[in-house]
Amino acid sequence: MLNIQPYQNPQYFLLLLLAFIPLVIGLYNGHRWRWYESLISLLFIFLIFDADKTIQGFALIGYTITQALIVKIYFHYRTNKRFNNNFWIFAVAIGLSILQLVVVKLTPLLANGKDSIIAFLGISYLTFKTVGMIIEIRDGAIKEFSFIKFLQFLLFFPTISSGPIDRYRRFIKDYDNVPDQSSYIGLIGQGVHYIFLGLLYKFILGYLFGTLWLPELEQMAMAQRHNHPFGISLALVGVMYCYSMYLFFDFAGYSLFAVGTSYLMGIKTPMNFNLPFISQNIKDFWNRWHMTLSFWFRDYVYMRFVFWALKKKLFKSRITIANLGYLLLFLLMGLWHGEYWYYIIYGLLHAGLMIGNDAWLRFKKKHQKYLPSNRFTKLSAIFLTFNIVCFSFLIFSGFLDTLWFK
Template sequence: MINLQPYQNPQYFILLLVALLPLMFGLYHGHRWRIYESFVSLLFLFFIFDAEKTNQGIALIAYTVIQTLIVKCYFSYRTNKKYNNSFWIFTLAIVLSILQLVIVKFTPLFAHGHDSIVGFLGISYLTFKTVGMIMEIRDGAIKEFNLWKFLHFLLFFPTISSGPIDRYRRFIKDYDHVPSQDKYVELIGKGLHNIFMGFLYKFLLGYLFGTLWLPQIQQLALAQRHTVPFGISIYLIGYMYCYSMYLFFDFAGYSLFAVGVSYLMGIETPVNFNKPFAAHNLKEFWNRWHMTLSFWFRDYIYMRFVFWAMKHKLLKSRIAMANIGYLLLFLTMGIWHGETWYYIVYGLFHALVLILTDAWLRFKKKHRQHIPSNWFTKYFAIFMTFNTVCFSFLIFSGILDKLWFN
């Protein structure tokens, strides 16, 4: 059987192009054929969850029904003036919305490594979408709920497996609007460019770093774990850089495919990466790396916690509240990646470095006349940020667990 998992092989792209041609023809002539677009989405979702992944497909169907009921019920409650829009009802909606994801994330911890039967590919990204909607409904930003549009937003197949994470209002604005012919031609050009860049990133550079080089370097690093202190060898350092490059090119490649295909469908899905290794500090890095995820965590966890803490005057110092917000944010992000110690340490490491980064930026602003700023300091900052990020990816990779505990 041909593997038709998202963006895995040439057959998938050929079938995708054939399926999208009628839709592209319609968009070029000013028509969005929504029924056909929905058919294509369902077809490719079927390809993702066929055969041995049938159980995941069933879990997706159940998840979609549950999330639709949660969002619809909360929207009806929030827009009904008879009710006082209780914070506890809002909290209940959030808890119910993330419940299936929590079960999936923590099942391996209590079931000896077995995956949850309610999990499926892309459950995290779909949950981020629905939680974001619930929060925006509470804010009064979402004024209407349309079942058809909600389902299309939630199950938009180009982004289901690896993101980017879109926002409902932004998505629906594109979905309701048919771009002009000139605009759509521009989107086609950008879409094809992203797709070909995705081929370069994932199938060439990602293959070189992840398939050809990384296993060999890992084997050499593990072979020396008993001959050097703490297993820190030149091969481990090489593994750190090789893994970081693989992680970037593989993930950025997937994101480029998703954005490119979205453009061909007339949806300007936000980009996910913007030269992250050119960042001058870790704060800037998170404004460039997996941007839709980092912005989601920033807007819906960090900012809301800080505003809530300020409103209730938990601490007098805004700096202290911001620092606690960083710890909460990245601890949550670490646990989201997995319940193992190295994901949690990865998150706490980023929180600590961000706290230090903020302290340095405040000091730099206060003493700017005494701190040099030139091409050397600029590139030195990039160099230090790059190595800090690569070290965090070394933690994230889990190889230290193999070196020290196996």
């Protein structure tokens, strides 16, 4: 049997092309064949979890059914006028929805690096979708719930493994409607453009930086580590920039494939990257980098914490509350990647950078008449932000752990 990973080899794209011919014809003629979309989604999910990943496939099936039941039960509770909007019921629903992800994330730490048997590709992103759904149900933003449509939302195969992270209301709005012929032709054009741009990013630029150049630079940096304080050499600087470019082109390329494929299905999945390396400060960077993840954490972690802290008058200063929110936000983001020191330092570094950036913006606003603002200052801000971000990616890569401790 075939065992292929999303957007990784020519076989996957060939199967995608063949499977999409009837779907594109149907949408072009004003018909969304939901049964066919479900069929090809199941087919591609089966191919992902075939052969040696069968256990992961069963874990995914159990997970999606459980998550859908949790959401369905909470929706019934929240919309039933006989019940009060009890916070603890909401907390239990959130706890149950993230339980499998927490087990998966903690297992390597507690089991000497072994992965959990209930882990599967894309569990984090599906959990984020479910948690966002429960929060919006509590807020009253979601008025209707369909068990089948929620499963469609969770198992939307173009984005199942690594996002982008869509929102239920936005997804269902597209899913319930068929674009007119003119609009769909535009979506096809955009989708094909994104797929070809993804090919450039992932298979050419990502290959150059990640496969050809990065291993050579890492070997050079390891060979030179005893000749320089803390192993800091020109080769290590090369690793920093090369890894940063690889990380961007590989992940952005994958995201472009997912978005382009979604467009061909008449679903406008949100973009994940928007020229992040021209950011003028760190906040601007997080508004451009892995946007669906950063916006998810902003909306469902940072803003919720700040609102709660202000309501409870945890501190008198709004600035203090905002700063604590940054620490919570980026510490969680770091821990989500893993329980290693470099992920935690990466998160805390970005929290510190956000706190410092806000302090600078307040200072700049107060003294703007004394501070120049021109093309040179903007380019300098871009240059500084780019290098700080690349340094943080060097930490994130874990290479310093190998360089210093292995």
